[in-house]
Amino acid sequence: DTAVSQTPKYLVTQMGNDKSIKCEQNLGHDTMYWYKQDSKKFLKIMFSYNNKELIINETVPNRFSPKSPDKAHLNLHINSLELGDSAVYFCASSQGRGQMGNTEAFFGQGTRLTVV
Amino acid sequence: GIQVEQSPPDLILQEGANSTLRCNFSDSVNNLQWFHQNPWGQLINLFYIPSGTKQNGRLSATTVATERYSLLYISSSQTTDSGVYFCAAAPHSGGYQKVTFGIGTKLQVIP
Numbered sequence: 001d002t003a004v005s006q007t008p009k010y011l012v013t014q015m016g017n018d019k020s021i022k023c024e025q026n027l028g029h030d031t032m033y034w035y036k037q038d039s040k041k042f043l044k045i046m047f048s049y050n051n052k053e054l055i056i057n058e059t060v061p062n063r064f065s066p067k068s069p070d071k072a073h074l075n076l077h078i079n080s081l082e083l084g085d086s087a088v089y090f091c092a093s094s095q096g097r098g099q100m101g102n103t104e105a106f107f108g109q110g111t112r113l114t115v116v
Numbered sequence: 117g118i119q120v121e122q123s124p125p126d127l128i129l130q131e132g133a134n135s136t137l138r139c140n141f142s143d144s145v146n147n148l149q150w151f152h153q154n155p156w157g158q159l160i161n162l163f164y165i166p167s168g169t170k171q172n173g174r175l176s177a178t179t180v181a182t183e184r185y186s187l188l189y190i191s192s193s194q195t196t197d198s199g200v201y202f203c204a205a206a207p208h209s210g211g212y213q214k215v216t217f218g219i220g221t222k223l224q225v226i227p
Contacts, residue, residue, distance in 0.1 A: 033215075041153070041200055043217040056214050088157060104149060104164035105204070105215055110157050 003027050006091050006108035013081055014116055021076045021111045023091030031055075031096035032074035033105070034066060037088040049074055050096050081115045088112050118143045118207045122218035129193045129225045137188040137221045139203030147206035147215060148179050150188050154199045162188070162201075193225045 004025045013019050025032060033056075034046040048056035049068040063079045074091060094105040119142035129135055141148070150162040163170050163177040165186065170177055174193075179186040190197055200220040 035217075041220055041222075043202065043204075045214045045216070048214060058214075090159065103147065104161065105147075106161060107151070107159040110159070112157070 002109075004091055004093055004106050004108040006089075006111050008111060009109060010112050010114075012114045012116065015081055015083060017081050018077070018079045019081060019113070020078070021089055021091075021113075023074045023076070023108055025072055025091075025093040025106070027093055027095075027106060029093040029095045029106075030071050031094050032068065032071070033092040033094075034074065034076050035090040035092060035107075037090060037110070039087070043090070047074075047076075078113075081113075083115050086113055086115045117214070118145070118205055118216050120203055120205050120216050120218040122201075122203050122221050124221060125219065127221055127223045129223065131193060131195060131225055131227050133193050133225075134189070134191045135193060135223070137190070137201050137203075137223075139186040139188070139205075139218055141184050141186075141203075141205045143207040144181060144184070145205045146208040147204075148181075148186055149204045149215070150177055150186070151202040151204065152197075152199050153202060153220070159202070190223075193223075195225045195227055198223055198225050 031050045033048045047066040052068045068074045088110045091108040092105045095103045121140045148166045152160045165179045167181040174191045176189045202220045203218045204215045206215045
C-alpha cells in the first residue's frame with residue numbers, strides 16, 4: 001500500500017494550459033502539504049492544510065490553487081501554466097500536533113511537470 | 117524563519133568508505149528529519165530525530181538539539197547510497213510550523 005500517492009507522475013503540457021495534480025494519503029494524517037523542487041533540487045513549501053483548512057500559504061502565484069475535499073486528499077490546480085512552473089511537485093502528509101508543530105512527514109513520489 | 121544549512125554540498129566516496137553529513141539549524145526544533153532522494157527522485161524517510169541518536173542498519177543519526185546540529189553517519193557505503201541527502205527542520209515555537217529543507221548533500225559512491 002502506498003502511503004502518499006500522487007497522480008500523475010509525469011505531466012508535459014503547453015504554456016497557458018490549466019492542469020491538476022492529485023494527492024491522497026492513507027496514513028490517517030490530518031496535515032498535508034505541497035512542496036516544489038526546482039532544478040537545483042531545492043525543496044520549498046507552497047501550501048499546508050490541516051483538517052481541510054489552509055494553514056500555510058507561502059508566496060505562491062495565485063495561479064496555484066490547492067483544494068482539500070477531505071483530510072486524506074489535497075489537490076493542486078495550476079492555471080495558465082508558465083515555463084517557470086516546470087519543476088517536481090511533491091505532496092506530503094504528517095500528523096499535526098495542533099499548535100505545537102508537526103511530526104514526521106511522509107512524501108509522495110513526486111510529479112514532474114514540464115511546461116513547453 | 118528557521119535556517120537549515122547542510123555540509124558538505126557534494127561528496128564522492130569509494131565504496132566501503134564511511135562518511136558524516138552535517139546539518140546546522142538556527143533555532144530550537146521540534147521536528148528534524150533526514151531524507152534520501154534517490155536517483156529516481158523518490159524522497160525516502162531515513163530518520164525522524166529531533167533529539168538523541170538512532171540507528172538503522174548502516175545508517176545512524178544524532179541530533180544535539182542544545183547545540184543546534186544533527187549528523188548523519190553512513191558506514192560501509194554502497195553504490196545504492198548515491199543520491200541527495202536532505203535535512204529538514206521545523207522550529208519549536210507556537211503555531212503551525214512549516215518544515216524547512218536544507219539544500220542537500222549530493223553523495224556519489226563509486227565502485
